[in-house]
Amino acid sequence: MRFDPAGRSERRLSGPAWWFVAGYGVSAIGTGLCYPFLAIYLHQILGLSAGAAAVLLVALAGAAVPMSVAGGWLVDRHSSRAVAIGALLVQTVGWLVVAAGAGYVAELLAVLVIGVGTGLFLPAVIPIIAGLSATEEVKVRTMSLRYLMLNLGLGLGAGLGGLLLGSASAATYQWLCAANGVSCAVYAAIITLRVPLPRDGGRWVQQRARLVRFRPGLNYGLLLVVQLLFVTFGLAQVESGVPLMVRAELSGSTALAGGLYAVATLVVLAGQLPVSRWVERVHKTRALITMGLAWAGAWLLGYAAGALTGGPRVALLVVMMVTFALGECAYSPAFYTLVEKIAPEGTLGRSSGAAWAVFQVGNTLGPPIAVFLAGGAVPFWLVLAAAATLAAGLMLVVDRRMHAAPRPALVVR
The missing domain is CATH 1.20.1250.20 (MFS general substrate transporter like domains)
Structure with a gap:
């Protein structure tokens, strides 16, 4: 399945672009459900010390930094669509392990996996949007909608998560983390089924014998x-x-x-x-x-x-x-x-x-x-x-x- 951005109106988002943005919102809702409460889950529910919980949160954020660089290399070398799908599935695995609450070592590995998946996913976003947009105006509009869906999804997810955790047990925290993993899997399915590859020559499908040297x-x-x-x-x-x-x-x-x-x-x-x-x-x-x-x-x-x-x-x-x-x-x-x-x-x-x-x-x-x-x-x-x-x-x-x-x-x- 291929998509030709040149065949679209110069000012309208394509169907695949709408699906990509909608999927971003679905994933953001999942993040809002559990991420604001992750420190509480690790410290108060799983019984980890404050220092141990802090180490996990730093590890999650820290792992994303080098993997963003690595993800950018993979996008240029291969397909940003494939990188995005794989990264979302990696995040799914990480959040399901976090939900299992199997102890400090398992949680540390899980947050590192989540950080890796997050870092790999982010560099694919701009190339995918560029490949689905016929003009700069459409790119701007799609970027805006992505940011809008991010904020809306985080707000809705956090509000719903707060309501569900009002008088909740440990199981509720675990189900919310699992729901975040499922939201990543749903987004991966949306990209797989509804965000096709661009036609040959699209900027985000790179097939080269070697990478172009990066001279920013x-x-x-x-x-x-x-x-x-x-x-x-x-x-x-x-x-x-x-x-x-x-x-x-x-x-x-x-x-x-x-x-x-x-x-x-x-x-x-x-x-x-x-x-x-x-x-x-x-x-x-x-x-x-x-x-x-x-x-x-x-x-x-x-x-x-x-x-x-x-x-x-x-x-x-x-x-x-x-x-x-x-x-x-x-x-x-x-x-x-x-x-x-x-x-x-x-x-x-x-x-x-x-x-x-x-x-x-x-x-x-x-x-x-x-x-x-x-x-x-x-x-x-x-x-x-x-x-x-x-x-x-x-x-x-x-x-x-x-x-x-x-x-x-x-x-x-």
């Missing part, structure tokens, strides 16, 4: 630095640093911290598609520049909130989260479309893998950096604003380089 260049190197800044001092801080600072520095309640996170999530869900339509019309570097400046402004609002009290402080924090979330809506469609645009021919898998590996690193570094900054001499909010401004400045350099007129050739007479 300065633009891509700067893009990776921007990714690290955006994730470490942006996305990761919404889940870790912002709640911590609201409680410790701004004397806010846990309910306020949770409410601010809920506001950001709702804005992302409501604003993702409208913002993506704007991203379609502008150059992706300029969308990321605007996003960086919006985030810098949002963090400055957080800093200003420290000078207020009561209702005005809460209102300013809400505006901060709305501003951040609207900027976040541009992140996935602009950044990953730009990765696909900058990647040299034949290296899209490795380019995607490196970007996802940096994402994992930033997500891991973010929480401890938040704790460090909470007791530091430099205000937390100003550090975040400076990082966002730096990221916008680096994107401006990339933008200038991509739009620079080529130098005329020297003619020797």
Whole structure:
């Protein structure tokens, strides 16, 4: 079964693209069902020490980093579709072993398997979407829908999981982990049955005697630095640093911290598609520049909130989260479309893998950096604003380089 993206409308998602995005949502629901409660399951239900549970969580995240690089190599060497299917089945096995609760060694092996499967899967996402999209506008739209389904699925899964675990036994935790494994298997089946191979010549079906040498260049190197800044001092801080600072520095309640996170999530869900339509019309570097400046402004609002009290402080924090979330809506469609645009021919898998590996690193570094900054001499909010401004400045350099007129050739007479 083959698919020809050129035969589709230039602005409409193809049927396989819709299936791929829908499957992403199914898998995200499974992740939401159990991942937010994984530490509780390991520590309180299985009886592992806090240190042992922490080691397992770090192992899960750490295994994904090198495997994202390896997955990118496999995508360039073989088929991103095959890599994605295999990676999802690997995750299925890992989550079923976690659900079995067979002891520390088995759980350690299981989380390593999950990390391997996660790392292998991520580099296949951008090449698959690129192969199913006739134009850049469709790529942007598909990337936006993927991010929308990710957030919606995680929210629905976490909400349902919380309800099911209200007065639950150990068996409920185990069933939720097993359900996550099943969701990965369902996604693998969807890709197998409903996301066909592109016709010969598609960028994500590589059949070469040898791999093209990966020479990313300065633009891509700067893009990776921007990714690290955006994730470490942006996305990761919404889940870790912002709640911590609201409680410790701004004397806010846990309910306020949770409410601010809920506001950001709702804005992302409501604003993702409208913002993506704007991203379609502008150059992706300029969308990321605007996003960086919006985030810098949002963090400055957080800093200003420290000078207020009561209702005005809460209102300013809400505006901060709305501003951040609207900027976040541009992140996935602009950044990953730009990765696909900058990647040299034949290296899209490795380019995607490196970007996802940096994402994992930033997500891991973010929480401890938040704790460090909470007791530091430099205000937390100003550090975040400076990082966002730096990221916008680096994107401006990339933008200038991509739009620079080529130098005329020297003619020797």
